[in-house]
Amino acid sequence: xxxxxxxxxxxxxxxxxxxxxxxxxxxxxxxxxxxxxxxxxxxxxxxxxxxxxxxxxxxxxxxxxxxxxxxxxxxxxxxxxxxxxxxxxxxxxxxxxxxxxxxxxxxxxxxxxxxxxxxxxxxxxxxxxxxxxxxxxxxxxxxxxxxxxxxxxxxxxxxxxxxxxxxxxxxxxxxxxxxxxxxxxxxxxxxxxxxxxxxxxxxxxxxxxxxxxxxxxxxxxxxxxxxxxxxxxxxxxxxxxxxxxxxxxxxxxxxxxxxxxxxxxxxxxxxxxxxxxxxxxxxxxxxxxxxxxxxxxxxxxxxxxxxxxxxxxxxxxxxxxxxxxxxxxxxxxxxxxxxxxxxxxxxxxxxxxxxxxxxxxxxxxxxxxxxxxxxxxxxxxxxxxxxxxxxx
Numbered sequence: 493x494x495x496x497x498x499x500x501x502x503x504x505x506x507x508x509x510x511x512x513x514x515x516x517x518x519x520x521x522x523x524x525x526x527x528x529x530x531x532x533x534x535x536x537x538x539x540x541x542x543x544x545x546x547x548x549x550x551x552x553x554x555x556x557x558x559x560x561x562x563x564x565x566x567x568x569x570x571x572x573x574x575x576x577x578x579x580x581x582x583x584x585x586x587x588x589x590x591x592x593x594x595x596x597x598x599x600x601x602x603x604x605x606x607x608x609x610x611x612x613x614x615x616x617x618x619x620x621x622x623x624x625x626x627x628x629x630x631x632x633x634x635x636x637x638x639x640x641x642x643x644x645x646x647x648x649x650x651x652x653x654x655x656x657x658x659x660x661x662x663x664x665x666x667x668x669x670x671x672x673x674x675x676x677x678x679x680x681x682x683x684x685x686x687x688x689x690x691x692x693x694x695x696x697x698x699x700x701x702x703x704x705x706x707x708x709x710x711x712x713x714x715x716x717x718x719x720x721x722x723x724x725x726x727x728x729x730x731x732x733x734x735x736x737x738x739x740x741x742x743x744x745x746x747x748x749x750x751x752x753x754x755x756x757x758x759x760x761x762x763x764x765x766x767x768x769x770x771x772x773x774x775x776x777x778x779x780x781x782x783x784x785x786x787x788x789x790x791x792x793x794x795x796x797x798x799x800x801x802x803x804x805x806x807x808x809x810x811x812x813x814x815x816x817x818x819x820x821x822x823x824x825x826x827x828x829x830x831x832x833x834x835x836x837x838x839x840x841x842x843x844x845x846x847x848x849x850x851x852x853x854x855x856x857x858x859x860x861x862x863x864x865x866x867x868x869x870x871x872x873x874x875x876x877x878x879x880x881x882x883x884x
Contacts, residue, residue, distance in 0.1 A: 595744045602874075604743050610688050611749050612697035613740035614653035617663065619872060627872040628666060632673045634879045638861070639675035641883070643853065646679040647863045647870065648714050650702060650821060652695075655867045656685045666871055681717045682867075683710060696751045699738020700866075701791055704728035704754035707824040710864075714825075718814075718860060720832035723758065731755045732780040734790065742787040753780065753790050755824070760831055763805040775799070776823070797823040800844040803837050804830035812859035815839065815852065817882075819875070822864045829862070841877050849882040 593606040595613075602615040617624065638645045649667070657664050667682060674680055683706070685691050694706030702710065705728045715722040735750040755778060766775050774796050781793040792798070797820065804827055814836040816826055822838065830836030837856055841847050853861070868874035 604740055606744065606746070606748075610692065612653075612692055612695075613744065614659075615700060615740070616654055617868060617872070617874065619874065624663070624666070624872055628669075630880060631871055631873060632670070634883070635678055635863075636673075636675040637883060638849075639677040641850070643850075643861055644859065645677075645861050645863065646714075646717055647674075647681070648710055648717065649680070649682045649870050650706075650710065650866045651683045651685055652700070652866055652868065653691060656691065658685065658688055658691065667867065670871055679717050681713045683713070696736070696738050696791075697749050698736065698741035698751050699791060700740060701738070701821060702824075703751070704756060704824055707821075708756070711825045711828055714829055714862065714864070715832065718829075718832070718862070723760070723828055723831055726756045726758060726828070728754050728756060731794070734780055735786075736790045737787050738791065739789065742789075745787075747786065753794050755794070756828075758828075760806075760827065762827065762830065763807070764827075765803045765805075766799050767801055771802075775802075776827075791820075795820075795823040797826070797838075797840075798843060799840065801837065801839055802826070803835060804833075805835050806831055806833065808834045810834070813837070813857050815849075815856070815858045815861045816864060817841070817849075817861065818864040819869070819877075821866060833860075841882070842875070847882050 591608055593608060595604040595606060602618045604613060604615055606613050619627065635645060635647070649670075651667065653659060654662050655664055655667055656662065671680060671682070683694070685694070694709060695702050708726055708728055711726075712722055730752040732753060734752070735747075736753050737747055737750055741747070741749070764771055764775075766772065776795060776797060778794060780790065781788075783790075783793070811832065811834045814830065814833045816822060816829065816836060816838045818826065818838065819840055819842060826836070826838050830838075835856070837852075837858070839847065839852070849861075852858070863870065866874075869877060873879055
């Protein structure tokens with residue numbers, strides 16, 4: 493009986509201790525003593541453009557889902573651990589059956605797989621074949637329309653795993669078509685991936701982004717395409733031994749493989765404004781944050797560029813002005829590309845509410861326009877950036 497009372501007492505102490513911890517944490521957050529966004533893996537929901545009732549419902553559902561995920565991950569880390577344990581068991585059982593382990597859809601609705609033979613995650617398109625064809629035609633029409641308007645458009649395309657020839661029944665045929673269907677006045681450069689080893693060399697194994705080695709290859713290709721001289725002495729290096737479990741590993745809740753954040757040891761001098769004001773401290777800190785959450789997004793924490801407009805000023809009159817249309821793939825190298833111009837305007841339409849490209853080009857004396865996206869966005873607008881709406 494005595495042992496039973498001791499056990500019950502310890503159990504109740506643990507329960508009330510945990511509840512007390514979360515209550516105290518909520519009080520500290522509510523009173524502003526600690527900042528949950530800065531200290532935990534807090535995510536922000538990014539709604540898609542609402543064109544119909546289905547889009548409205550998807551945005552509402554996505555917002556609620558993200559809120560629940562934030563609460564469970566940050567207020568109840570035990571849930572994260574238990575969920576991870578369950579996913580780990582499920583993952584290892586599937587490995588016995590599949591070489592490409594089917595996992596689940598990510599927040600964006602893309603299908604996630606894990607290649608057991610080579611140890612990396614990859615995504616497959618969320619659009620069906622009819623949607624792909626329809627959106628492909630829209631994208632080609634959009635880019636060719638820019639050429640017809642006399643806009644000096646340059647496109648650099650990253651090729652994710654689903655766009656290479658490394659996997660049967662993928663979408664690599666669209667890449668060849670894109671090259672042929674674009675107006676000859678448009679400069680297009682496609683990242684070439686010839687083997688699994690080369691793919692793993694250029695992309696994070698657990699995240700959808702390219703790593704700094706891949707980004708540097710992209711940088712040199714972009715500079716060649718723009719006819720500009722690249723910066724010298726750039727070398728990709730790991731910046732920390734902290735294990736990075738990227739966006740795809742987080743979706744899978746699995747720690748079987750990991751990455752390390754990479755960067756270049758270059759700090760050029762420039763002036764910069766972010767959304768028309770002085771940048772906040774969290775803008776591109778390029779310092780590894782200290783976090784306890786194993787699935788913390790170190791890519792965002794290190795390279796953070798989540799803004800509608802960033803303007804780099806290198807004070808080089810006569811070098812021209814560049815407009816970069818891009819998303820998070822550009823965060824590692826946008827300031828490097830900008831070093832070849834007087835001013836560079838980096839626009840991410842994900843964080844804005846409508847964008848008139850023609851007027852923007854006139855207002856800022858833009859000489860060159862660069863589109864820097866992953867191929868699924870460029871050819872199919874996979875993330876709903878609404879390229880068509882950029883030209884009024």
